[in-house]
Amino acid sequence: MFQTFFWAFVVGGLICVVGQIMFDVFKLTPGHTLSSLVVAGAILDGFGLYEPLIDFAGAGATIPITSFGNSLVHGALQEAEKHGIIGVLTGMFEVTSSGISAAIIFGFIGALLFKPKG
Amino acid sequence: MLEGQSTWIFENKPVIISTATVGGPFEANGNISDDFDILHEDLWLEQESYEKAHKVLFEEAFTKAIEKANLTKEQIQFILAGDLINQITPSSFAARTVGSPYLGLFGACSTSMEGLAIGAYITNYGGADYILTGAASHNAAVEKQFRYPTEYGGQKPPTAQWTVTGAGAAIIGKIGNGPQVTSATIGRVVDMGLSDPFNMGGAMAPAAVDTIMAHLRDRHINPSYYDLIVTGDLGQIGHEVSIDLMKEKGLNINETNYQDCGLMIYRKDQPVLAGASGAGCSATVVYGHLLNRMKQGEFKKILVVATGALLSPLSFQQKESIPCIAHAVSIEYGGE
């Protein structure tokens, strides 16, 4: 159990460090950095490398935004298996919907409840 | 009268007969809170949006300045004002409230001195008896427009500056008691090709130096003519760079008499990174803090060089560099 938490911490932290380096060393904006990380996640999954990382680090790999790209690819591939090429198009959000729908729903609720504090 | 390239000398010495400054909670906590006429605890100013709060800042500064001058709204002949929000709506809306004829100005953070220079010019040549001029900015409204939503957790680099929530207004009169506006130098747009919107000071420093040199050249004076030369909102980095740049150009400036409004307004322990910025920065510091010090006799002659970065969110997203400007106005009190 301890190991699970430890490696979630380390792997998750390291992915964030990669992001920080993109901020500070390559002077990328948050938008560019996060987009690049998502693309990186998708590509890693394309080579079948991201899933093992999830097996290894659990939330350390699923919580960073990179997993978003990974699960998009996953959803597309799952559907593609069932329905062929067209599934790539239709299956994309099969797996990822939770992050996006949660963000939309809580975003709206947030707008109802809160005012920006400045 | 034009002197040299771009400097106006005001022989009739228009007078700043009254000023008013309004600040927000962060300013109330700052270094010069005693110099504000009105301070707000609530960043919203009891309005429903930050833009409306921004307008109220302006309205209060205008009303207070008119009140302090013992004038009525009707006696104000022209309003010259500007801010940073799209289409300078806070200025226009506040001018609607006052009801006088109005010229909207945009000079980004240099608007305060742009307004003072033009106002002094008009008054000097008999174009008006009383002109109301001012500039304002509201931290959250400006952040929202130029950067990210205020609650977004983006990390600002140490070169970034903190936008002032505040408005400064002044009434320029043909005659009266108070500090006199003696000359003004209109700056040109200087672009050194910098494009980091989180390092405005570094981008604006050359514009400030350009205007200071032009002013001294046009008037054939040395920096020592002034008790204080103060820039608008260069911040820590811009301030240091401008000193370097002047040295390089052979102008030795006494560093104790060369300061920056962006480094005066907040305390050192406030999390403002490289300093303050925003149209309200030079307006509140000059019209509040510095004129008070002049009235106390601390300075007789000062030169205010308000600096502005003429970018928009659109222009930097389209990878344009940041063009900058600075306008200088000399104010004298109790001299000669």
Add this chain to the structure above:
Amino acid sequence: MTKKNKKLTTEQQKYQKLQKKRETKRPVITNCIKAFLVGGFICTIGQALQLFYIYNFNFTQKTAGNPTTATVIFFAMLLTGFGVYDRLGQYAGAGSAVPVTGFGNAVISACIEHRSEGFVYGVGSNMFKLAGSVVLFGTFSAFVVALIRTLVMKWGGF
């Protein structure tokens, strides 16, 4: 940078050199350590939540990621609404931006911010103004990657 320099005049280049000397350097190492600690901490909370969902609900290790994501985004909403997340972001940088909470914060902060322009043109139109690029590039790159994989598997047979 070098490509840009070609367009600059010598005066501009000279000034930029001068400016560079005075520019406060970003504390890269400290920032990285902070990002590591905060990012790691958020992931550890995620891990705890995931185990919580596995033990108490009918979620497998594979499927527990979904409720975990939703829960941390819920936390992100609270922290954003109470004005904590922007301060955390200033401290932690990528540590709070890279986890999915950062994605949530991007959406939620935009929603809250543009509430003043109404629900349709304010909240609705602006909610993805920051996070939209993540959705776009994530989706498009996933499309390309999945397409290539599918085609390769079909014809390459591996």
Add this chain to the structure above:
Amino acid sequence: MLNSVLLLFVLIFAGCSNEPGSGINSQKTLQADDQKLLVDQETAAKAEEEIKNIEEVTDVVAVNDKKLLLLGFKVKQFDKFRTKQIEKKVKERLSKSFPDYEITASSDLKIFIETTKIKNKLADQSSKERTKKMEKVIKLSNEQT
């Protein structure tokens, strides 16, 4: 506002912490069946033994009925990178050793937990109940992300 949020939390956490711990009824009456049970779970025991011998595996639990064999296992931390391959290996071994069974083997923690639960209560339930529970777990393991 804050209160309602807190309440929500309390509800969430309170609602989920009751571990299924009921049903320790009449264990003694079933003791006669113990012998039968042992024979019954022979396949599971054998499977556990076999998989335990795989180097990367740290812990195994298995149950079976007449047709189904359900096995959950844990993998050493650093071998988790190869979880997929190991899972494949386990499945191959099992289907070689127990060709008559329909085999489900997973390294998923949830499957491990649920299988353990079934195993711990073997004595308390009829074989029909067991099959039903096993089928439920098998369905769970086939769920995609």
